[in-house]
Amino acid sequence: QVQLVESGGGLVQAGGSLSLSCAASGRTFSSVAMGWFRQAPGKEREFVAAISGKGSRTLYADSVKGRFTISRDNAKNTVYLQMNSLKPEDTAVYYCAARKGLFVAVDTQQYDYWGQGTQVTVSS
Numbered sequence: 001q002v003q004l005v006e007s008g009g010g011l012v013q014a015g016g017s018l019s020l021s022c023a024a025s026g027r028t029f030s031s032v033a034m035g036w037f038r039q040a041p042g043k044e045r046e047f048v049a050a051i052s053g054k055g056s057r058t059l060y061a062d063s064v065k066g067r068f069t070i071s072r073d074n075a076k077n078t079v080y081l082q083m084n085s086l087k088p089e090d091t092a093v094y095y096c097a098a099r100k101g102l103f104v105a106v107d108t109q110q111y112d113y114w115g116q117g118t119q120v121t122v123s124s
Contacts, residue, residue, distance in 0.1 A: 009118030022096030
């Protein structure tokens with residue numbers, strides 16, 4: 001089992017920045033790939049970014065490429081999402097997810113464990 005707890009959400013003006021964290025516990029953190037997803041009201045949960053178990057490979061949705069950065073610190077069992085140049089359309093609940101295995105994935109069904117989510121609101 002892997003337990004995930006997100007933190008760092010909040011309210012920010014357009015153009016601003018936020019940093020999300022996701023603390024993991026329960027098994028060897030470096031053996032699981034991690035991802036961030038988001039879900040806006042009335043919309044499907046969508047992929048944002050993912051990072052491999054060792055941190056050597058990252059993947060981003062086109063909508064956030066160049067603005068968001070995913071990283072991880074395996075010594076601290078934590079994955080991060082640095083969000084810059086935020087836009088109102090980035091407003092959503094952001095979820096951290098873990099999948100068994102080292103490799104990145106973009107499909108929600110490929111992830112085995114989920115956090116409770118943290119709200120990010122970007123005002124115009």
